[in-house]
Amino acid sequence: MTRLFSPRGWIALVAFAAALLLVVPVLALAVPESSALHLSQYWVGLCGKFLCYAIVALAMDLVWGYAGILSLGHGLFFALGGYAMGMYLMRQIGLDGVYHSHLPDFMVFLDWKAYPWYWSFSEHFWYCAALVVLVPGLLAYVFGWFAFRSRIKGVYFAIITQALTYAALLLFFRNDTGFGGNNGFTDFKRILGIPIATPQMRVALFMLSAAALLGTLLLARWLVSSKFGRVLAAIRDAEQRVMFCGYNTEHYKLFVFTLSAVLCGIAGALYVPQVGIINPSEMSPANSIEIAIWVAVGGRGTLVGALLGAFAVNGAKSFFTQAFPEIWLYFLGLLFVLVTLFLPQGVVGALRLLRRPAAA
Amino acid sequence: MSSIAYSSALDSSPPAGEALYGRMATAGLDTSHGAILYLDDISVSFDGFKALNSLSLSIDVGELRCVIGPNGAGKTTMMDVITGKTRPDAGTAFFGQTIDLTRLSEAQIAQAGIGRKFQKPTIFEQHTVFENLELAMKADKRVRRTLFARLSSEERDRIASMLARVGLAGAADRSAGLLSHGQKQWLEIGMLLMQEPKLLLLDEPVAGMSDEETERTAELFLSLAGRHSLVVVEHDMAFIARIARKVTVLHEGSVLAEGPHEQVQADPKVIEVYLGR
Numbered sequence: 001m002t003r004l005f006s007p008r009g010w011i012a013l014v015a016f017a018a019a020l021l022l023v024v025p026v027l028a029l030a031v032p033e034s035s036a037l038h039l040s041q042y043w044v045g046l047c048g049k050f051l052c053y054a055i056v057a058l059a060m061d062l063v064w065g066y067a068g069i070l071s072l073g074h075g076l077f078f079a080l081g082g083y084a085m086g087m088y089l090m091r092q093i094g095l096d097g098v099y100h101s102h103l104p105d106f107m108v109f110l111d112w113k114a115y116p117w118y119w120s121f122s123e124h125f126w127y128c129a130a131l132v133v134l135v136p137g138l139l140a141y142v143f144g145w146f147a148f149r150s151r152i153k154g155v156y157f158a159i160i161t162q163a164l165t166y167a168a169l170l171l172f173f174r175n176d177t178g179f180g181g182n183n184g185f186t187d188f189k190r191i192l193g194i195p196i197a198t199p200q201m202r203v204a205l206f207m208l209s210a211a212a213l214l215g216t217l218l219l220a221r222w223l224v225s226s227k228f229g230r231v232l233a234a235i236r237d238a239e240q241r242v243m244f245c246g247y248n249t250e251h252y253k254l255f256v257f258t259l260s261a262v263l264c265g266i267a268g269a270l271y272v273p274q275v276g277i278i279n280p281s282e283m284s285p286a287n288s289i290e291i292a293i294w295v296a297v298g299g300r301g302t303l304v305g306a307l308l309g310a311f312a313v314n315g316a317k318s319f320f321t322q323a324f325p326e327i328w329l330y331f332l333g334l335l336f337v338l339v340t341l342f343l344p345q346g347v348v349g350a351l352r353l354l355r356r357p358a359a360a
Numbered sequence: 361m362s363s364i365a366y367s368s369a370l371d372s373s374p375p376a377g378e379a380l381y382g383r384m385a386t387a388g389l390d391t392s393h394g395a396i397l398y399l400d401d402i403s404v405s406f407d408g409f410k411a412l413n414s415l416s417l418s419i420d421v422g423e424l425r426c427v428i429g430p431n432g433a434g435k436t437t438m439m440d441v442i443t444g445k446t447r448p449d450a451g452t453a454f455f456g457q458t459i460d461l462t463r464l465s466e467a468q469i470a471q472a473g474i475g476r477k478f479q480k481p482t483i484f485e486q487h488t489v490f491e492n493l494e495l496a497m498k499a500d501k502r503v504r505r506t507l508f509a510r511l512s513s514e515e516r517d518r519i520a521s522m523l524a525r526v527g528l529a530g531a532a533d534r535s536a537g538l539l540s541h542g543q544k545q546w547l548e549i550g551m552l553l554m555q556e557p558k559l560l561l562l563d564e565p566v567a568g569m570s571d572e573e574t575e576r577t578a579e580l581f582l583s584l585a586g587r588h589s590l591v592v593v594e595h596d597m598a599f600i601a602r603i604a605r606k607v608t609v610l611h612e613g614s615v616l617a618e619g620p621h622e623q624v625q626a627d628p629k630v631i632e633v634y635l636g637r
Contacts, residue, residue: 233484241453245495255503
């Protein structure tokens with residue numbers, strides 16, 4: 001009970017970490033481009049993106065799989081982390097924009113003469129890094145405080161989180177909001193003064209994302225194997241009983257919801273420099289639903305299922321949107337229906353069922 | 361026999377009559393006037409239907425009280441009011457002399473020392489039997505403490521002795537969802553006792569139990585009375601007859617009759633509304 005992983009789990013974790021932190025950098029940077037083993041920048045970028053999605057999937061699994069809170073607004077926290085990092089990256093463009101102004105191009109276009117007050121200090125990396133954590137965390141805390149205090153649960157909670165992310169989407173679409181309207185932030189040049197579009201920087205960002213994912217996995221695993229994790233799962237299964245045992249379940253839900261939002265914000269901040277753009281489409285209700293699908297496909301309440309689901313669904317998405325772009329959404333819908341009907345516990349749950357009779 | 365460690369933990373309550381005004385019952389409960397629970401003139405209505413109608417009731421320290429009444433008499437609503445699930449429209453509910461139950465949340469009431477067993481056994485089905493008892497065990501149940509909580513060997517012993525006491529020693533590592541209905545009832549009672557409550561509210565505790573299990577439950581409750589106060593809501597009249605000392609009959613949201621079991625059973629009003637049907 002007190003062990004974080006089984007011996008086999010530790011081996012798998014170390015192998016996973018080594019693949020991400022050693023094999024990928026060597027294949028991308030040290031192996032010559034002519035070799036078949038060379039990993040192109042495209043693949044490094046794509047895998048880096050998936051690592052960020054996997055962090056979001058773990059965060060989602062904590063609230064949904066363990067605490068039973070279905071949030072369909074987690075894309076918002078991811079996007080807010082991305083925007084916070086994007087502000088810094090916009091400041092790093094300096095005078096290299098199209099209009100060669102100290103202001104970002106979209107502000108010049110709007111005929112603004114100076115940065116609005118809420119862009120203050122965004123030229124400092126550490127300030128924006130703090131925003132990455134604080135903005136999603138604070139929003140989740142305030143929103144969760146009202147929602148959990150009012151005992152909003154289940155499908156009602158899911159619907160108001162959809163409304164929340166949709167409201168934010170509309171807000172960020174407006175040019176006057178000061179975050180680039182529907183184009184968002186793009187054309188980043190540098191991060192910490194270092195050019196952003198070099199192979200070395202790509203690999204560095206990939207490794208940072210990998211480290212963040214491993215850290216998230218360890219943290220999540222520690223949480224769910226503690227007494228705290230057992231209380232969360234108990235809230236999911238019989239919240240009344242937990243209350244009558246003397247636990248203030250609002251505090252537990254608020255804690256895990258806020259933590260989950262912070263993890264999403266960090267993932268978003270790592271995502272934006274790798275894909276080179278952040279715009280309000282990340283806040284679309286469908287994006288948040290997709291996050292829930294990753295976790296449902298992989299298997300709720302298992303952590304490893306969330307990882308698998310994020311990689312598998314996004315891998316399929318990359319393949320389909322290139323090979324058969326018009327059928328991707330049908331495929332996604334079909335996948336969700338099939339998983340709900342035949343694999344209610346996701347892929348991991350199905351594997352466990354297969355293994356159990358064999359072991360008996 | 362296996363309850364030695366458990367009962368010594370319970371006996372740490374302060375001597376009777378020691379006033380502890382303004383302090384939570386986790387430290388001690390002021391029962392200086394001999395009663396642990398007072399309900400006075402409680403009314404609750406749902407959409408015009410009066411579930412409780414000026415209900416007044418008091419339970420003495422160490423008492424085992426049976427509450428009976430036909431369906432819709434307000435038995436479960438009364439428990440909801442005591443445990444903070446339902447707020448009364450009017451009336452007062454006090455735990456001991458000082459704790460106003462109508463102002464506390466469910467969790468605070470549980471912390472103060474009131475344990476509740478639901479009509480339908482409510483346990484954590486996905487958790488093991490051991491974990492069910494671990495989660496219920498009296499402890500600092502705030503988030504920060506729970507994050508870093510570790511079971512001490514003394515706590516493990518307490519869980520082990522409770523497992524033996526409720527007859528689940530062999531099932532400690534089994535998923536609670538796999539237990540039989542009667543075993544689930546016992547596990548829930550075990551969880552209540554792990555909270556070390558001063559007052560136990562038991563809603564139909566022997567529903568679905570075999571005769572032998574019912575008999576063992578009766579013995580358990582009789583052994584608990586004195587150290588705890590118990591309020592038992594039951595329909596099983598044989599069980600009531602086995603454990604009853606004082607019986608309260610509820611009808612249409614208020615007390616119809618109250619007194620020793622034989623006296624209540626002979627009361628013509630009671631026979632008319634309840635036993636006679």
